[in-house]
Amino acid sequence: MDMGLFIVVLFIVAALMRVDFFFYVLYVFFGVYLLSRLWVRRGLAQVRVERSMEGRCFWGERHRVEIEVVNDGWLPLPWLHLQERLPQPLGFPPVRNRALSLMPREKAGFSYELDCRRRGYYEVGPLVLSSGDLLAADGELSAEAGISSLVVYPRLVALEDLGLPSRSPFGTIRRPDAIHRDPTRVGGVRDYRPGDSLRHIHWRASAAQAKLQTKVFDPVISLDTAILLDLERAHYQAGYVAITAELAVTTAASIASRLHTQRQPFSLASNGCDPLAEDGGPGPTLGMRTGQAHLMAALEVLGRVETQEWEPFDSFFQRQVLGLPWGCTVLIVSGTGESLPAKVLQLRRSGFRVVTALVDYHVDLERHGQVLEQAGATVWKVRQSQELARMAL
Secondary structure: HHHHHHHHHOOOOOOOHHHHHHHHHHHHHHHHHHHHHHHHHHHHHHEEEEEEEEEEEEOOEEEEEEEEEEEOOOOOOEEEEEEEEEEOOOOOOOEEEEEEOOOOOOEEEEEEEOOOOEEEEEEEEEEEEEOOOOOOOOHHHHHEEOOOEEEEEOOOOHHHOOOOOOOOOOOEEEEEOOHHHHHHHHEEEOOOOOOOOHOOOOOOHHHHOOOEEEEEEEEEEEEEEEEEEEHHHOOOOOOHHHHHHHHHHHHHHHHHHHHHHHOOOEEEEEEEEOOOOOOOOEOOOOOEOOOOOHHHHHHHHHHHHHEOOOOOHHHHHHHHHHOOOOOEEEEEEEEEOOOOHHHHHHHHHHHOOOEEEEOOOOOOHHHHHHHHHHHOOOOEEOOOOOOHHHOOO
């Protein structure tokens, strides 16, 4: 029976019978009830919860979460129920429960692990704390701790495992009309001329020729790479969008990782949605850079991006092309590639090298690839293995 209802019934009985003993019992129960409610409410307000976890992790990791509960007050809590809500793709069951009691100034806690085998942006929590009065007769009082965010990076796969060529068109190539020369590529020597930098003198050749010789460097053009990730659902075979769009994200992340390994500058942009942007807007566009910090920023963006378009790829493409450095490689990761021939022609006429990575293996990629090759693009057909298919489920 509800304790409040019990006290009301007891008061009516005492009033009707006018027996001092019933009034005495009424006062005792009412005092205990009031004290218990104030005790639990005050004690629960003094409980502090801290959740310790990293805000990001790589695909496939077991991500550890530590929960610490501290009673900062002077009142003990006879029982406390903790209920932590987990993102369903990462934790099963999706709720973690713990029951404990806390003495004044006492700490307690527990830990669990998340199985991070689904890329994405997740929220861990809230943590619900529940407690009741000493008689456990009038329901529970509850409070909530905060929410922590977690980004699971996309899986990084060797390009060979995706069916892509092991010698990818990244890096630098020799060009007779290049606007700069690569100091790491020595093509020969010549006699020293006034104005030549002393750093370019070939001292060993100078000693052999008994006169100063200057290094001659090969002319090269740098192949900066702009990665454009197309997530417009109309460009993927209906019924397989969930799997093939995830494969597109994995492909873009793996290519970015390979470019980083080769110390090659790259940029990244996608027309997918970013859950952290205002109103779920487009994800941030990363400029042409190199370095570990740039790669981690790219993985963070690709970890958060949702496989649905924020804007059509046509308008997104036109905006991105305006800011590309001349002569760079434009790598478009898309589904069927049906909408790309006209864009490939536009890029080729503007002086860009174009590579298309097509991931939708459910359609006739041979035919689509031939059309893109005729337009001047290098075409990659990404291979979908059973393991990669399970990754997106």
